[in-house]
Amino acid sequence: MKTLTEYLFFNTRERREMVRITDEIAAIVGRSGVREGMVLVSAMHITAGVYVNDWEEGLIADFGEWLEKLAPAGRNYKHHHTGEDNADAHLKRTIMGHQVVLPVTNGKLDLGPWEQVFYAEFDGQRKKRVVVKVMGE
Amino acid sequence: MKTLTEYLFFNTRERREMVRITDEIAAIVGRSGVREGMVLVSAMHITAGVYVNDWEEGLIADFGEWLEKLAPAGRNYKHHHTGEDNADAHLKRTIMGHQVVLPVTNGKLDLGPWEQVFYAEFDGQRKKRVVVKVMGE
Amino acid sequence: MKTLTEYLFFNTRERREMVRITDEIAAIVGRSGVREGMVLVSAMHITAGVYVNDWEEGLIADFGEWLEKLAPAGRNYKHHHTGEDNADAHLKRTIMGHQVVLPVTNGKLDLGPWEQVFYAEFDGQRKKRVVVKVMGE
Numbered sequence: 001m002k003t004l005t006e007y008l009f010f011n012t013r014e015r016r017e018m019v020r021i022t023d024e025i026a027a028i029v030g031r032s033g034v035r036e037g038m039v040l041v042s043a044m045h046i047t048a049g050v051y052v053n054d055w056e057e058g059l060i061a062d063f064g065e066w067l068e069k070l071a072p073a074g075r076n077y078k079h080h081h082t083g084e085d086n087a088d089a090h091l092k093r094t095i096m097g098h099q100v101v102l103p104v105t106n107g108k109l110d111l112g113p114w115e116q117v118f119y120a121e122f123d124g125q126r127k128k129r130v131v132v133k134v135m136g137e
Numbered sequence: 138m139k140t141l142t143e144y145l146f147f148n149t150r151e152r153r154e155m156v157r158i159t160d161e162i163a164a165i166v167g168r169s170g171v172r173e174g175m176v177l178v179s180a181m182h183i184t185a186g187v188y189v190n191d192w193e194e195g196l197i198a199d200f201g202e203w204l205e206k207l208a209p210a211g212r213n214y215k216h217h218h219t220g221e222d223n224a225d226a227h228l229k230r231t232i233m234g235h236q237v238v239l240p241v242t243n244g245k246l247d248l249g250p251w252e253q254v255f256y257a258e259f260d261g262q263r264k265k266r267v268v269v270k271v272m273g274e
Numbered sequence: 275m276k277t278l279t280e281y282l283f284f285n286t287r288e289r290r291e292m293v294r295i296t297d298e299i300a301a302i303v304g305r306s307g308v309r310e311g312m313v314l315v316s317a318m319h320i321t322a323g324v325y326v327n328d329w330e331e332g333l334i335a336d337f338g339e340w341l342e343k344l345a346p347a348g349r350n351y352k353h354h355h356t357g358e359d360n361a362d363a364h365l366k367r368t369i370m371g372h373q374v375v376l377p378v379t380n381g382k383l384d385l386g387p388w389e390q391v392f393y394a395e396f397d398g399q400r401k402k403r404v405v406v407k408v409m410g411e
Contacts, residue, residue, distance in 0.1 A: 001138050001275050001411045003310040005379050036140040038177055038272060040312055040375055044386030046327050052235060053183050053227055058215035062224050063231075070207065070344065078332035087336050090327055094337075094370060096231060098326060101177055101238055101375055103270040105142050110268055112181030131384055133377040135312060135410065136272065137138045138275050173277040175314055175409060189372060190320050190364055195352035199361050200368075207344065233368060238314055238375055240407040242279050247405055249318030273409065274275045 004032035004134045010048075012124035018060050019119040021050075021130070025102065026109050028132050035107045037136015042099035044131055047089035047123035049096035055116040067092045067122075089122035096120045104136055141169035141271045147185075149261035155197050156256040158187075158267070162239065163246050165269050172244045174273015179236035181268055184226035184260035186233035192253040204229045204259075226259035233257045241273055278306035278408045284322075286398035292334050293393040295324075295404070299376065300383050302406050309381045311410015316373035318405055321363035321397035323370035329390040341366045341396075363396035370394045378410055 006028050008021060021041070029039055041050050053059070070091075077087030100117065103110040119130060143165050145158060158178070166176055178187050190196070207228075214224030237254065240247040256267060280302050282295060295315070303313055315324050327333070344365075351361030374391065377384040393404060 003410065005310070005377065005384070036142070036272075038175075038270065038312075040377055042375070042377065044389060046386070046388050051231065053231065054216075056216060056219060058218050059224060059227055062214045062216050062228070066208065066228055071340065077336045079328075079330060079336050081332050082330060087333060090333055091336070091340055094325065094327065097234065097371065099375065101179070101236065103142065103177055103179065103268050105268075105270070110142070110270075112183070112266060114183050115181060129386060131377050133312065133379070133384075135310075136140065173279070173409075175312075175407065188368065190368065191353075193353060193356060195355050196361060196364055199351045199353050199365070203345065203365055234371065238316070238373065240279065240314055240316065240405050242405075242407070247279070247407075249320070249403060251320050252318060273277065 001137055002032060002034050006132050008130040008132060010119060010121060010128045012121045015124050017121045017124055020055055020116055021119050022117045025117055025132060029104055029109055029134055032134035034104050034134050034136035037104045039102045039104055039134045041117060042131050044129040047086050047093055048128055049093035049098045049120035050100055051096045051118050051120055052100050052115050054114055067095060070095060086123040092122045138274055139169060139171050143269050145267040147256055147258060147265045149258045152261050154258045154261055157192055157253055158256050159254045162254055162269060166241055166246055166271055169271035171241050171271050171273035174241045176239045176241055176271045179268050181266040184223050184230055185265055186230035186235045186257040187237055188233045188255050188257055189237050189252050191251055204232060207232060223260040229259045275411055276306060276308050280406050282404040282406060284393060284395060284402045286395045289398050291395045291398055294329055294390055295393050296391045299391055299406060303378055303383055303408055306408035308378050308408050308410035311378045313376045313378055313408045315391060316405050318403040321360055321367055322402055323367035323372045323394035324374055325370045325392050325394055326374050326389050328388055341369060344369060360397040366396045
């Protein structure tokens with residue numbers, strides 16, 4: 001069995017940003033030497049997510065507006081009594097999911113034609129981390 | 138370490154449909170010869186999901202109505218400026234989740250008494266695919 | 275390859291309760307002897323979830339109120355025609371997610387500074403189970 005663990009770092013310009021990371025994951029899978037297995041991609045901060053969906057700017061904007069409706073910022077959340085102002089970021093990342101497990105087949109990410117992996121930042125402009133762990137043979 | 142990768146294909150009669158796939162996954166686990174491990178079940182199209190919940194027609198209808206409220210079809214989504222009309226399908230599959238990882242114990246799916254695996258189609262009537270990857274020993 | 279499978283049992287005092295289980299998962303990882311791998315933590319009942327987020331009472335209360343808005347109890351769900359009254363619990367657990375996969379690195383849970391694992395009960399006051407499966411080397 002082989003494993004490889006790497007970390008991706010983010011410090012987004014905007015507070016909320018969707019960053020495509022498919023190529024970075026594919027490169028880590030390549031370095032691992034794993035031919036058959038799985039790769040876990042998981043946000044290590046609890047106001048960010050990782051998801052798979054379309055690489056299309058319109059849809060990415062739709063996601064942003066939709067999340068704002070389902071989990072609006074600026075409300076009187078109890079979490080804010082601690083001095084924080086980012087409760088909505090915790091909720092938004094819950095909707096999007098904070099991790100994915102991707103299959104590795106014949107040494108490559110085994111993705112459908114439109115599947116792209118995204119890092120979803122909801123409280124950025126500071127250093128954040130994603131763990132990428134490949135496991136297989 | 139053993140791995141087995143198979144694909145399930147769907148071409149649903151309805152545009153939206155929930156299809157139970159527990160038995161198909163169990164059969165693939167059986168063919169893999171894996172006694173202890175995990176199986177990843179992941180939709181390869183970004184307008185479909187995979188989830189675990191109850192095999193009860195009333196609840197399945199409730200899921201449909203609930204998703205329509207949270208992520209309604211027919212709105213003026215930006216994604217539709219590309220000519221697509223399925224932005225809601227991308228959002229609905231995000232709520233339901235697009236993949237599950239199931240434990241394999243003693244050569245069998247290690248599920249609770251009511252756990253059933255479903256393929257959730259939100260833009261069907263065309264060929265779609267789910268990857269099933271078993272890994273273990 | 276090594277695997278270890280254990281089960282956590284819950285019988286919550288309240289119908290809805292969030293229970294921190296990070297230490298229990300870490301102990302199981304320790305017992306497994308796995309140095310590099312993954313651990314699957316998955317609710318075996320379909321009205322409960324498992325999620326990773328903040329160990330902060332205000333935010334936990336926010337989650338409860340938010341879920342009640344997105345997936346309210348007491349509505350006329352079709353699932354209730356079976357005699358059940360917990361359709362909202364099925365929906366709430368879908369929002370929160372029912373499982374996580376955690377990386378194990380150097381023999382320990384590889385979590386970010388604020389990541390905590392929670393069992394999310396939405397229809398408790400009876401015995402429920404979570405499967406914890408460690409796999410690696």
